[in-house]
Amino acid sequence: MDTSKIWDVVVVGGGPAGMTAAIYTQRSLLETLIVEQLMPGGNVAITNKVENYPGFNEISGGELSKRMEDQVKNLGVEFLSGQVESISQDEDLKYVTLSDGSYLQTKSIILSTGAGWRNLGVPGERKFTGRGVSYCGTCDGPFFKDKVIAVVGGGDTALDESLYLERFASKIFLIHRRDAFRGAKIFQDRVLKNPKIEVVWNSVVTEIQGDQIVNNLRLKNTKTGEEKDLPVEGVFIFIGQEPNTKFLKTFCDLDKYGYIITDQEMHTRVDGIFAAGDVRKKNLYQIATAVGDGAIAGYMIIKYLEELKCKEEEKNECNADQNS
Amino acid sequence: MSAMQIKTADFESEVLKSEIPVIIDFWAEWCMPCKMIAPILDELSKEFEGKIKVGKLNVDQERELAIKYNIVSIPTILFFKSGEIVDTLIGAVPKSNIKSKIEDLL
Numbered sequence: 001m002d003t004s005k006i007w008d009v010v011v012v013g014g015g016p017a018g019m020t021a022a023i024y025t026q027r028s029l030l031e032t033l034i035v036e037q038l039m040p041g042g043n044v045a046i047t048n049k050v051e052n053y054p055g056f057n058e059i060s061g062g063e064l065s066k067r068m069e070d071q072v073k074n075l076g077v078e079f080l081s082g083q084v085e086s087i088s089q090d091e092d093l094k095y096v097t098l099s100d101g102s103y104l105q106t107k108s109i110i111l112s113t114g115a116g117w118r119n120l121g122v123p124g125e126r127k128f129t130g131r132g133v134s135y136c137g138t139c140d141g142p143f144f145k146d147k148v149i150a151v152v153g154g155g156d157t158a159l160d161e162s163l164y165l166e167r168f169a170s171k172i173f174l175i176h177r178r179d180a181f182r183g184a185k186i187f188q189d190r191v192l193k194n195p196k197i198e199v200v201w202n203s204v205v206t207e208i209q210g211d212q213i214v215n216n217l218r219l220k221n222t223k224t225g226e227e228k229d230l231p232v233e234g235v236f237i238f239i240g241q242e243p244n245t246k247f248l249k250t251f252c253d254l255d256k257y258g259y260i261i262t263d264q265e266m267h268t269r270v271d272g273i274f275a276a277g278d279v280r281k282k283n284l285y286q287i288a289t290a291v292g293d294g295a296i297a298g299y300m301i302i303k304y305l306e307e308l309k310c311k312e313e314e315k316n317e318c319n320a321d322q323n324s
Numbered sequence: 325m326s327a328m329q330i331k332t333a334d335f336e337s338e339v340l341k342s343e344i345p346v347i348i349d350f351w352a353e354w355c356m357p358c359k360m361i362a363p364i365l366d367e368l369s370k371e372f373e374g375k376i377k378v379g380k381l382n383v384d385q386e387r388e389l390a391i392k393y394n395i396v397s398i399p400t401i402l403f404f405k406s407g408e409i410v411d412t413l414i415g416a417v418p419k420s421n422i423k424s425k426i427e428d429l430l
């Protein structure tokens with residue numbers, strides 16, 4: 001990658017938010033680069049099936065993200081495979097530094113790094129990650145064929161993943177700390193009707209135990225304080241997400257969970273830096289809202305760069321006036 | 325050279341008895357994050373040609389080996405040196421993470 005090139009827009013993170021923003025900026029003939037550390041598609045790429053994105057009754061996450069990627073590439077947006085480690089700026093430009101030490105120069109930045117899973121933070125979780133502790137049903141489900149497993153959580157993702165894992169496991173204990181689910185009613189009904197899924201209400205996992213791989217969970221009842229063992233061979237954890245914003249340090253305003261604070265037009269505190277998608281503090285974290293954010297961010301960048309150009313032209317005229 | 329597919333039959337000669345360190349990526353067709361790291365492994369195979377071997381092991385086809393190594397999450401990358409596992413990486417991770425672990429092996 002030519003590091004002396006000055007990009008109009010560098011998009012950090014190639015999930016649905018970043019790709020949508022790039023569609024808008026590239027169509028306005030702004031030179032746009034997406035930096036992605038893994039593969040375009042973000043969390044959509046690992047989603048089993050999407051049923052709430054308009055235009056598709058049902059589509060696999062892999063297929064949906066591939067379509068987005070093809071569309072973006074057809075428009076001529078460039079992709080760079082790399083992990084962004086920090087961003088910075090001076091009066092003239094903004095700089096995006098990658099983990100291999102190289103950096104990119106750009107007039108504007110869109111932050112669309114999304115979010116990763118949140119850990120339970122209990123003893124045994126880290127030790128048994130990949131040894132029975134999992135955060136991805138579509139990756140690891142088939143290893144638990146005819147096995148008894150647990151799912152932890154009560155939101156959309158936990159319910160949806162339970163319904164997916166049900167085809168492999170012989171039995172699923174769905175462990176939820178409250179006495180009612182947060183997830184969509186349609187998922188709740190399917191979960192409660194499913195004979196293989198048994199809900200363990202008002203309970204939290206306090207420890208994950210095992211030998212080579214997981215064989216037991218220690219549970220605690222949040223109402224009575226009573227503790228008990230639940231023998232399982234695997235545990236899937238879906239208790240919400242954590243934004244990928246560590247690399248920003250103090251560059252933008254973050255809320256107490258690390259989400260980037262923006263206004264409704266996706267501006268961060270820093271001029272010329274916008275945020276879109278799951279990385280942003282908002283009320284609904286979905287593909288539809290990620291692409292909505294991306295469209296707005298793309299549009300606002302187009303406006304921002306037009307204004308910047310005007311200002312520069314004014315300044316040049318002004319300099320010319322002074323020189324005459 | 326791209327990462328090579330390793331079969332159970334050649335596991336011993338290609339991995340356990342290899343003169344140089346070997347990294348093995350356990351993967352499957354249905355695993356999206358495995359697809360994410362596949363091109364990265366091909367790149368690393370070229371970058372470290374002659375210094376390490378990069379192999380891929382399909383868990384559906386080589387089921388016994390996957391069980392033997394307690395693989396219940398993919399992608400899992402095992403780092404072998406003189407036939408011993410010296411490091412493990414689980415899940416799709418950026419290239420720089422894999423690369424720094426390879427450099428530790430050399």
Ligand SMILES: Cc1cc2nc3c(=O)[nH]c(=O)nc-3n(C[C@H](O)[C@H](O)[C@H](O)COP(=O)(O)OP(=O)(O)OC[C@H]3O[C@@H](n4cnc5c(N)ncnc54)[C@H](O)[C@@H]3O)c2cc1C
Nearest residue numbers: 013015016017037042043084113114277278285286287290
């Ligand atoms: C299991 C699961 C099921 C889901 N099901 C649905 C569903 O059915 N319907 C729905 O609408 N939503 C669903 N969601 C939510 C949806 O996937 C997200 O809301 C959406 O993907 C957010 O898009 P995004 O672009 O903001 O972030 P992401 O999709 O998270 O993409 C962010 C990208 O940034 C990259 N990145 C992060 N940090 C860096 C860095 N430092 N340098 C370079 N690249 C970086 C990541 O690799 C990633 O590709 C689901 C989520 C999960 C986890």
